[in-house]
Amino acid sequence: MSQKSSLIQFPKSVSQALAAGNVVRGTIRPEAFLGGAMTIDSEAARRAFVDLAKSLNLSVQEAATSAIELATANIVRAIQLISTERGRDPRDYVLVGYGGAGPLHACEVAESLGIGRVLVPPFAGVLSAFGLLASDYRQYDTLTRRFQVDETSPEVIDEVYRELRGRAAGRFAALGIDEAAPDYSLTLEMRHVGQAFEVAVELPPEGLSKLTGEELREAFSQVHLRAYSYPATPGKAVEVVSFRLGAVVKTDRLPRIRPQRANGQDPRRSYDLHLRGRTIACVGTTRTGLGADETLAGPAIVDDVSSTIFVPEGWAARLVAGASLEILREDRAK
Amino acid sequence: MTITASDHAVISQSLIAAAREMGVKLIRSAYSTIVRDANDASSALLDRHGHVVAQAELNAMHLGSISTAFEPFARYYDLSALTEDDVLITNHPYFGGQHLPDIFMFSPIRVGGELVGFAASVAHHIDVGGGAPGLNMAAREFYQEGLIIPPVRFSLSRDWAGGAVERLFAENFRVPEQTIGDLYAQLAGNNTGIARVRQLCEKYGSATVVATMEELQNYAERRIRSAISEIPNGTFDGEDLMDSDGITDDPVRFKARVVIEDDRISVDFTGTSPQVRSNINAPYASTLASTMSCIKAALTAPDVPFNAGTARPIEISAPLGTILNPKHPAPVRARMVAGYRAFNAVMKALAQAAPERVMAAGFDTTTGPYLSHSGAHGYKVYHEIIGGGYGASAELDGCSGVDGPMSNCSNAPVESLDMDFDYFRVVGYGLRPDSGGAGRQRGGLGIVRRYAILKDGIQYAQYGDRFNFKPEGLFGAAAGQEASCVLSRDGEDLNLPSKTSRILQAGDVLSVNTGGGAGYGPVRERSRELVMRDLEDGYITPETARDVYGLEIGSLDR
Numbered sequence: 052m053s054q055k056s057s058l059i060q061f062p063k064s065v066s067q068a069l070a071a072g073n074v075v076r077g078t079i080r081p082e083a084f085l086g087g088a089m090t091i092d093s094e095a096a097r098r099a100f101v102d103l104a105k106s107l108n109l110s111v112q113e114a115a116t117s118a119i120e121l122a123t124a125n126i127v128r129a130i131q132l133i134s135t136e137r138g139r140d141p142r143d144y145v146l147v148g149y150g151g152a153g154p155l156h157a158c159e160v161a162e163s164l165g166i167g168r169v170l171v172p173p174f175a176g177v178l179s180a181f182g183l184l185a186s187d188y189r190q191y192d193t194l195t196r197r198f199q200v201d202e203t204s205p206e207v208i209d210e211v212y213r214e215l216r217g218r219a220a221g222r223f224a225a226l227g228i229d230e231a232a233p234d235y236s237l238t239l240e241m242r243h244v245g246q247a248f249e250v251a252v253e254l255p256p257e258g259l260s261k262l263t264g265e266e267l268r269e270a271f272s273q274v275h276l277r278a279y280s281y282p283a284t285p286g287k288a289v290e291v292v293s294f295r296l297g298a299v300v301k302t303d304r305l306p307r308i309r310p311q312r313a314n315g316q317d318p319r320r321s322y323d324l325h326l327r328g329r330t331i332a333c334v335g336t337t338r339t340g341l342g343a344d345e346t347l348a349g350p351a352i353v354d355d356v357s358s359t360i361f362v363p364e365g366w367a368a369r370l371v372a373g374a375s376l377e378i379l380r381e382d383r384a385k
Numbered sequence: 386m387t388i389t390a391s392d393h394a395v396i397s398q399s400l401i402a403a404a405r406e407m408g409v410k411l412i413r414s415a416y417s418t419i420v421r422d423a424n425d426a427s428s429a430l431l432d433r434h435g436h437v438v439a440q441a442e443l444n445a446m447h448l449g450s451i452s453t454a455f456e457p458f459a460r461y462y463d464l465s466a467l468t469e470d471d472v473l474i475t476n477h478p479y480f481g482g483q484h485l486p487d488i489f490m491f492s493p494i495r496v497g498g499e500l501v502g503f504a505a506s507v508a509h510h511i512d513v514g515g516g517a518p519g520l521n522m523a524a525r526e527f528y529q530e531g532l533i534i535p536p537v538r539f540s541l542s543r544d545w546a547g548g549a550v551e552r553l554f555a556e557n558f559r560v561p562e563q564t565i566g567d568l569y570a571q572l573a574g575n576n577t578g579i580a581r582v583r584q585l586c587e588k589y590g591s592a593t594v595v596a597t598m599e600e601l602q603n604y605a606e607r608r609i610r611s612a613i614s615e616i617p618n619g620t621f622d623g624e625d626l627m628d629s630d631g632i633t634d635d636p637v638r639f640k641a642r643v644v645i646e647d648d649r650i651s652v653d654f655t656g657t658s659p660q661v662r663s664n665i666n667a668p669y670a671s672t673l674a675s676t677m678s679c680i681k682a683a684l685t686a687p688d689v690p691f692n693a694g695t696a697r698p699i700e701i702s703a704p705l706g707t708i709l710n711p712k713h714p715a716p717v718r719a720r721m722v723a724g725y726r727a728f729n730a731v732m733k734a735l736a737q738a739a740p741e742r743v744m745a746a747g748f749d750t751t752t753g754p755y756l757s758h759s760g761a762h763g764y765k766v767y768h769e770i771i772g773g774g775y776g777a778s779a780e781l782d783g784c785s786g787v788d789g790p791m792s793n794c795s796n797a798p799v800e801s802l803d804m805d806f807d808y809f810r811v812v813g814y815g816l817r818p819d820s821g822g823a824g825r826q827r828g829g830l831g832i833v834r835r836y837a838i839l840k841d842g843i844q845y846a847q848y849g850d851r852f853n854f855k856p857e858g859l860f861g862a863a864a865g866q867e868a869s870c871v872l873s874r875d876g877e878d879l880n881l882p883s884k885t886s887r888i889l890q891a892g893d894v895l896s897v898n899t900g901g902g903a904g905y906g907p908v909r910e911r912s913r914e915l916v917m918r919d920l921e922d923g924y925i926t927p928e929t930a931r932d933v934y935g936l937e938i939g940s941l942d943r
Contacts, residue, residue, distance in 0.1 A: 135398045140588075142391070165391050245562060247421040247801065248413040279414045280576035281569060287562070 069122055069152065071096040075115035077324045078155060078352055078361045080335060116327040123156055127163045134164075145170050149178040154360040158349075158378055162363070167382070169366075173338075173374040174308055176357025181306060188228045188300040190219055195293040199244065200271070202264040204291070209259050211294050212237055216256075219298035228300050236297040241271045244288040250274045251295075324350055331364075341370055348381075388596055396585055396597040397604075400439040401690060403581035404430050407506065408441035411574035416566035417511040419768050422801055423794040426508035427451065428574045430582065431491070432598040433500045435459050436693035439601065445791045446483065446724060449677040450670040451505050452693050453481040454489045457536040465500050467493040467538070469579075472545070472572070473503075475536040476513070478527065478668035479713040484720050485531040486510045486519070488568070492575040496586040501595060504578030506571040510564045511766050514557040518757035518766045520846040522631070522886040524664050524716040532557040559757075559764040602694030610648035610698050612685045616739050620644050623733030625726045625746065628853040630661035631884030636854065637661065637708060639723070641676075641730035645738060652676050652731055654703040660711035663884065665848065667723035672709040675724040675791060676701050679731040682790060683742045719848040719884070724791055725749040729856070736859055741779045745822070746856035747902035748773025748831055748865060749789045752849035754897060756889075758808045758840060767806050770794040774821050774829030774865055774902035776856060782915075783829030783865075783902035785924070786816050808840040817866065817898060818926055822855075823933045824862025824904020825911050830924060831866060831899040838893040846886035851900045862904030863933070871896045909935055 073079040074096035081091040097111055104114035134141040141164045148157030154171045161169050174181055192215050198207060216235055223233060235256045240249035252274045254262070272283035283289060318340040324333040333350040338360075341347060346369045349362035353376065360376060362368045368378040388396075407428035415421040427447035429440040435455035440448060457480045458464070458473050467473075473491040476482050482489065489507045493500060512519045515531035524530050532554070544550035554568070555561040585594050620642065627637040640656035660666045667675075677699060681691060689695070703710040708723050729746045736743045752771045757764060772788035788794045799811045813835030822828035847870065855864035870881040873894040881887075889895065916934045919925045930936040 131398075135395055140395045142395075243416075243566070245416040245566060246414065247418075279410060279570070279573035280580075281573065284566075284569075287566075 065122075066152070068099065068118060071099040072115040072118040072122075073155060073359075075100060075111060075325065076119060077322055077333065079359055080322065080352065080354065084359075112325045113327060116325070119156075119159075120327075123159045123163065126156060126160050130160070130164060141166055147172065148360070149175040149358075151176045151358050154355075154358045154376075156361070158361060158363050158366050162365075162380070167380040169378040171358075171360050171376040171378070174357055175355065175360075177308075181308070184306040185302075185304075187302055188223070188230075190222060190298050192218055192296045192298075193293055194296075197290060197292050200241075200264055200267055200289040200291060204264050204267055205259065205262040208239070208254070208262065208267075208291075208294075212256060212259055212296070215294060215296035216298070219296060223298070223300060230302055231300050233298040233300050236299075238295040238297075239291050240293045240295070241274075241289060241291050243275075243284065244290050249292050250278050318354075322352065338376070341368075341376075343370060343373070345369060388593055388600065392589060392593060393597055393600060396589060396594060397439075397601045397690075399581065399585055400430055400598070400601065403578055404428055404439040405441045406581065407504065407574040407578045408443050410577045411506055411508065411570050413570075414566075414573045415508070415570040417560070417563040417766075418797045418801060418805065419511050419770075419794075420508050420567050420570065422797040423769050425770070425792070425794050426506065426571075428507075428578065429505045430578055430598075431455060431503040431505055432602075432693075433464065433502050433595065435464070435491075435503060436602060437505075438502065438598045438692050440691055442691075442793075444793055445678045446671060446674050446721065447487075447507055448674055448681075448691050449696055450481070450483065450674040451489070451507065452696075453670045453673060454483075454507070455491060455503070455505070456481050458491065458538075461536060462538060464493075467495075467500065469493060469495060470541050471538050472541055473536065473538050474534055474550075476532075476534045477536065478670070478717045478720075480536050481670050483507075483668065483670055484717045485513050485515070485527065485533065486718070488513070488534065488571075490568070490571045490575060492572070492579060494579045494582045496583055496591050499591060501586060501591055502582060502598060504575040504582070506574045508567050508571055510558070510567055511768055512559040512564065512764070514559065517846060517886065518559050518755065518759075518764060518844060519768050520718060520753070520755045520848070520886075522664065522846050522848065522884060524718065525662050526714045527716045527718075528714060530664065530716055530718045560766050563766075601690065602692050605690050605692050605694035606697045608689040609681070609685055609695050612689070613645060613650050613698060614648045616645050616684065618645050618647065619738060621734040621737045623730040623736070625729035625733065625857075626854045627665070627722060627726050628850050628883055630665055631663045631848070631882070632661070637665075637723075637726075639709070639726040639730045641727065641734050643731060643734035643738070649698045649700070650680060651700040652680075652702070652734075654701075654707060654709050654727065654730075657703065657707045657709050657727075659706055660708045660715050662716075664716035664718040665720065665723055665884070666708050666711035666715045666717045667720040667727070668717050669703065669710045671717075671720045671724045672703050672727055673701055675727040676731055678791060679728045679735070683732065683735050683739065683744075719753075721751040721753075721792060722848065722850045725751075725789060725850075728791055733857075740860065743859070744778045745776035745783070745824070745828060745859040745862060745903040745905045746865070747776040747783060747789055747829065748851060748856060748868070748900040749776075749791070749902075750850040750868070750900070751789065751792050751794075752868065752897060752899050753847065754836075754895075755844070755846045756806075756809055756836065756838075757844040758842070759844075765806060765808070767802065767809070769797045771796070771832055771834055771897055771899055773831040773868070773899035776859075776865070776902040777822070777824055777826035777828050777862065777905035779905060780826070782827045783821060783904075785821065785830035785901075786832050787829070808843055809836045809838050811835065812837045812894070813896070816924070817901065818923055819929050820866035820901030821924065822858050822863045822865040822901060822904035823908045823911070823929070824858055825906025825908070826862075826904060827911065827915075827919065827924075828856070828858070828862075828865045828902030828904045831868065831901045832897075833899075834897045836895045836897075838889045838895065839891055841890045843889040844886070845889045845895070847881075847884070847897075849883040849897075849899075852883040855900065856903040858903040859905045861907035861910075863908060865901035865903045868900040869898045871898070908933060
């Protein structure tokens, strides 16, 4: 099946603009998009940048690479918000690229952040869908019941747990999910009387019948100590505010995706990459065209059915665990 | 030593993130509504000399003055000999503190046997003893305002958790279950800061972290100098008024002379009224914080961190004996209002130097009612800060119904108050239409909050301002509406003054009406769309739309 995708003169969305930019740059090869199932009008991609380039006094190539650099900078900023600005050093992490465009930009983003290792899972472009199908069945339920902790509390807790468990079991049954018996977890939101915020105290469900008020207070004290660096204050009343139940039916089934079949031909070609201010030669291949022990040095483009992986200069890619692509900065490689 | 740009970025941001996390911990484990709901607290990390490196953006009145509160400790103690068992504590307004409810606690951070810095926290404690619960409007000396804690050190293992200091506080404070709990919350915040700095030192080495702490201050200094350089040199005067001191009817005058010279700025409050007998004097640390907050807010971008480096190109002087630098033992409990008028005076001066950068004067007053009940169970004390309207600025209307920029507190949710207090109920809460000063950009609206009193013998105390003098509009805009306070009893309405205390009875209804912010820019330049939207939202009445903004009557038919 072949479709002509129309990238019109003025891209209607950021993703179209970015796709157009990558086509102009050469990191998306029009004939290999979506494993060849969808062709791209590369002339339309160029046209998309003509007016912009003129108004900025740049060449089309410069305008396209600028758009990509801007997108990269925005992604870097977003990652900084959740890492650096929370006191987590991104250099301690591996960057995983997935989704249609993730592997296309991952190495450039990693470069800016000082991350030296990028991982692209198999079926990267459909990883979210794969994950959805592969997930365990999971539901959460909550119930508010506020009471002070004393010797009668275990009875109340047991009663609430049974109610929540019954609701969860009923919902699984109504949905026909019966592969396995559910695993239950129970969390109590607790605080000292007078505080406004609770801490989460997890209780093993199987031990509930033997729980005492004193043990409940001690469990709260441990959590309070971890959260606030001091334990519960002796003599100060403690209260339960609400309950949270988790119910999980595990599934061992993984969706099977029909793998790309290598057609025996060596798909390796040489292509032009139009980067900022220069054009360089770049190796292009497919994921199935990679040897099991091969290290592919950038600049290189690896076409996969659901995504395109760009390995820039200074990076090198190899298969790990038979299926994922690990891309290392050359100064980080073993 | 040179630090790589990446390491500097990660460590600096980690320090700022750690200061924020300390604040979150403090608030989450606190007991009194003023801390856990209204967020009247601050947290910071200091370098080994006691200079603020990073501070959580909670309460601006504490900005720039945490270093001031620490400074006496550097004189009294050999800082390098302090251990993790030591806590430094003070609330003394005449030793760099704010007012007695603000208790500062500093915890030393030691790594590998070396002092690396301090974790700092301050919270407004709902009652610290003194002549009346939480707020003693009759105080004429600060001795009557509560327990005075000079800059002292105590031992966690010996003096806390059942020890002498904890017991001393518990006996001197009216609601110790809350106040002692809040002090523990401050320690929880400090411990978080200690843990985060230790982690950074373990990963990057203490020397690098200490060097980054210094560089972060230098960076803030460079940024603010650069911002000041963009403003034209010159001398600019600003002035604002407080209604009165609450004892006489004379207005209190605040004058600021701002001199900009290249990358330096000086602010002189000479000409400001002398100190007063009532509790609205502002200790020097409050004057400092108000001035620096105004300069930073108006002239610098939001990404410029506020630390000790920011203060370096700013010189502030207030003559001793004025209301902005009172002499011991003048009472200072209600210092926030004077702080705001200093803020307003500086802003008015800056309005001449950099008109597009400033805000018009807002309601800029903390109206802080206290309702307390003493019963068989002991004391219950309610206190919160009620805000009003922000002043408008060149591009934006003033924000409605929020606390002013110096205090930045949240309101206490009505549900939370209903759960915790059985001697009053909130029976009205809303914005006041037409209270925002008209202008091309409209001032923010003030608030009405109404309390029904349910028991006899309720002690009520309040300080407020702008009942007489409205906040002035800028560049052709109108002033914001003034505030008022009304006690309804037995079918009669009694107008209360802005600074007052009395006993309330069951059946009384108290209405606190706060003021709006002033506008910015000529009134008739406000766009038709915005006037229509204000009308649709109920922010202005049809009469105001027609008479003030000139909207044609025909367009009011919908």
